Amino acid sequence: MTHISTWIDEYHKGSRFGLNGEILIKQNSKYQEIIVIENEYYGRALMLDGCWMTSLKDEKYYHECLVHPALSSIDEKSNVLIIGGGDGGTARECVKYPQISKIDLVEIDEEVIKISKKFLKEIGGEAWSDKRLKIHIDDGVQWVKKTRDNFYDVIFIDCSDPSELSNLLFSDSFYRECKRILTKNGILATQSESPESFKNIHISILKTLKKFFRVSETMYSFVPIYPSGIWSWTFASEEVLHLSKRNCNEALRIEKSCEIWNLNFQNAAFKMMPNKIVKELNS
Amino acid sequence: MTHISTWIDEYHKGSRFGLNGEILIKQNSKYQEIIVIENEYYGRALMLDGCWMTSLKDEKYYHECLVHPALSSIDEKSNVLIIGGGDGGTARECVKYPQISKIDLVEIDEEVIKISKKFLKEIGGEAWSDKRLKIHIDDGVQWVKKTRDNFYDVIFIDCSDPSELSNLLFSDSFYRECKRILTKNGILATQSESPESFKNIHISILKTLKKFFRVSETMYSFVPIYPSGIWSWTFASEEVLHLSKRNCNEALRIEKSCEIWNLNFQNAAFKMMPNKIVKELNS
Numbered sequence: 137m138t139h140i141s142t143w144i145d146e147y148h149k150g151s152r153f154g155l156n157g158e159i160l161i162k163q164n165s166k167y168q169e170i171i172v173i174e175n176e177y178y179g180r181a182l183m184l185d186g187c188w189m190t191s192l193k194d195e196k197y198y199h200e201c202l203v204h205p206a207l208s209s210i211d212e213k214s215n216v217l218i219i220g221g222g223d224g225g226t227a228r229e230c231v232k233y234p235q236i237s238k239i240d241l242v243e244i245d246e247e248v249i250k251i252s253k254k255f256l257k258e259i260g261g262e263a264w265s266d267k268r269l270k271i272h273i274d275d276g277v278q279w280v281k282k283t284r285d286n287f288y289d290v291i292f293i294d295c296s297d298p299s300e301l302s303n304l305l306f307s308d309s310f311y312r313e314c315k316r317i318l319t320k321n322g323i324l325a326t327q328s329e330s331p332e333s334f335k336n337i338h339i340s341i342l343k344t345l346k347k348f349f350r351v352s353e354t355m356y357s358f359v360p361i362y363p364s365g366i367w368s369w370t371f372a373s374e375e376v377l378h379l380s381k382r383n384c385n386e387a388l389r390i391e392k393s394c395e396i397w398n399l400n401f402q403n404a405a406f407k408m409m410p411n412k413i414v415k416e417l418n419s
Numbered sequence: 420m421t422h423i424s425t426w427i428d429e430y431h432k433g434s435r436f437g438l439n440g441e442i443l444i445k446q447n448s449k450y451q452e453i454i455v456i457e458n459e460y461y462g463r464a465l466m467l468d469g470c471w472m473t474s475l476k477d478e479k480y481y482h483e484c485l486v487h488p489a490l491s492s493i494d495e496k497s498n499v500l501i502i503g504g505g506d507g508g509t510a511r512e513c514v515k516y517p518q519i520s521k522i523d524l525v526e527i528d529e530e531v532i533k534i535s536k537k538f539l540k541e542i543g544g545e546a547w548s549d550k551r552l553k554i555h556i557d558d559g560v561q562w563v564k565k566t567r568d569n570f571y572d573v574i575f576i577d578c579s580d581p582s583e584l585s586n587l588l589f590s591d592s593f594y595r596e597c598k599r600i601l602t603k604n605g606i607l608a609t610q611s612e613s614p615e616s617f618k619n620i621h622i623s624i625l626k627t628l629k630k631f632f633r634v635s636e637t638m639y640s641f642v643p644i645y646p647s648g649i650w651s652w653t654f655a656s657e658e659v660l661h662l663s664k665r666n667c668n669e670a671l672r673i674e675k676s677c678e679i680w681n682l683n684f685q686n687a688a689f690k691m692m693p694n695k696i697v698k699e700l701n702s
Contacts, residue, residue, distance in 0.1 A: 150459030176433030358649040365648015366641045404690035411681045
């Protein structure tokens with residue numbers, strides 16, 4: 137059997153980030169082109185429609201930052217919704233919390249889940265066999281529309297950059313519906329793009345969430361394989377966000393299991409807004 | 420006149436980061452290959468021996484983080500040394516401080532300065548005509564060796580990744596000499612590589628500086644065009660580092676002139692050590 141190494145690049149405004157390696161699978165699903173490559177440094181990496189989504193080596197930068205701030209003060213018997221997240225990484229971080237009683241993972245593209253389970257199974261890890269995880273192959277926008285009021289304690293929006301497929305996940309009407317289906321002190325946690333390589337979208341998400349929710353806070357950290365490497369996550373709620381008022385023993389337990397996240401890191405990341413974004417939001 | 424666009428990539432452990440554009444200059448100096456390319460998003464970008472050094476669009480991520488923490492509590496009539504920094508960006512941030520009376524910029528490769536002044540003149544900006552700036556074409560290691568004790572208040576090490584050309588700038592003997600030529604409460608400020616893409620070197624720099632200096636603190640932030648996008652800067656001294664005890668009016672004045680840095684950002688960046696580095700340093 138021969139292993140042929142090739143370069144696969146994501147192109148972005150005149151720059152490209154490429155990984156070299158053997159292509160393990162390349163197929164077109166109903167929605168998008170899916171590629172998994174085996175790279176020397178990043179391990180197996182997933183690309184959807186020309187954009188790097190995740191890799192075994194760097195996925196924790198993304199998933200730990202999306203999940204742990206939102207679950208800092210989670211109550212017993214919480215109900216969680218993940219929109220997107222077909223690689224399983226967000227679910228894997230969620231199942232660390234025994235307070236969660238149910239996780240609905242709503243992924244539009246069944247092939248992403250199948251391929252992730254087959255080629256990137258470490259990313260979903262224990263989540264795939266956790267009885268609390270229910271997988272629904274469905275459109276996240278429709279799922280939210282048909283959910284009753286005050287149903288979820290936390291909603292994670294774990295989606296790709298705005299595109300024909302995901303545009304509605306960044307719309308006013310979608311955020312309004314999310315607010316409707318959240319419990320009174322529920323939290324919406326969303327990746328909010330890069331303040332550098334998707335600056336306009338980033339600012340638009342921040343402004344929109346501030347408009348719809350009483351409280352909204354943004355953290356900045358790193359995702360090596362995303363354009364510019366700078367990424368952000370925003371947490372919004374109708375109540376004060378107790379993002380670091382977690383039970384101290386629980387924080388220590390979660391820290392032990394994390395590669396990137398710890399409570400100090402999180403508290404700092406909420407203050408890492410680049411000065412040019414501060415200026416633009418204040419102007 | 421035809422403008423030919425081409426891809427120039429930096430290769431790193433099976434990944435590559437490339438910029439597309441017209442090559443404005445490509446030449447071999449006595450020490451290295453120097454390329455300047457004109458890119459749609461990053462503007463003009465400088466590559467030395469296959470590694471991206473800086474670009475008009477993203478250079479402030481690097482230079483503002485190297486300079487402002489070190490100059491937070493700088494005294495009147497301070498003497499500053501920059502080793503490397505031939506693009507002028509570190510000097511440009513330094514000249515914002517009237518307390519500095521002299522800046523020695525010691526760059527080994529005269530061609531880097533010539534090309535930066537010609538093609539990247541915004542990076543050096545006002546520094547190039549500032550009377551306090553003295554340019555010396557010399558080897559930084561030798562310069563430090565021949566400097567008398569207690570001479571500089573701040574030393575900036577603004578060098579490329581360890582290589583045949585720069586290896587000695589990461590050595591024990593060099594740090595020892597830096598300590599010797601610093602004033603009693605002087606500060607050594609160095610870029611300290613990426614905790615992700617140069618993890619072993621990064622950890623080695625942190626451990627070495629902790630060994631030679633009573634106090635040493637590391638900040639983490641972003642440099643989009645460097646491998647992984649995560650970068651670090653370390654500040655070491657024999658005295659307590661008053662990194663944020665700057666005069667408040669001065670802080671506001673500097674913030675106004677900065678794209679990335681502000682005091683909140685800086686204070687947070689010193690706590691952004693990824694958990695895996697925390698664990699490795701504590702093990």
